[in-house]
Amino acid sequence: MHGNSVPDTYVYVTEEGVTRHYADGSVEALAWEDVVEVRVGGVTESDILIVLLDRDGQACVVPRSATDATFLARLRYLPDFDLDRLREAFTAATPSYLVVWRSPDPPSPLPDLEYD
Numbered sequence: 440m441h442g443n444s445v446p447d448t449y450v451y452v453t454e455e456g457v458t459r460h461y462a463d464g465s466v467e468a469l470a471w472e473d474v475v476e477v478r479v480g481g482v483t484e485s486d487i488l489i490v491l492l493d494r495d496g497q498a499c500v501v502p503r504s505a506t507d508a509t510f511l512a513r514l515r516y517l518p519d520f521d522l523d524r525l526r527e528a529f530t531a532a533t534p535s536y537l538v539v540w541r542s543p544d545p546p547s548p549l550p551d552l553e554y555d
Contacts, residue, residue, distance in 0.1 A: 450505035452513060457491060457499050469499040471513065477520075479528035480536035487532040503529065518543055 456470040473493040481488035487503040
């Protein structure tokens, strides 16, 4: 009896963010509101990688093969995100990463609070 093979990774896209679950049990997740940069590259033998980064350098790596209309539509909500630039990056994808979007207004650091 042959079962269905289990994918190496699962990617979930919601209104709140993106989560990638790896076969080894590890998880990467970012809230959309925390995304300050999108990169494309890191080409593997079978896929192109899209990397979402927050201001602390935390990343969620999404294989292009795991993207769908929901993911692409959500990227368009990032301020001034250019889908044409993303498509161009897919065409020119190389092992190095190309920044296709940076937040025009990164979140400011939290103010120092004084406690009584």
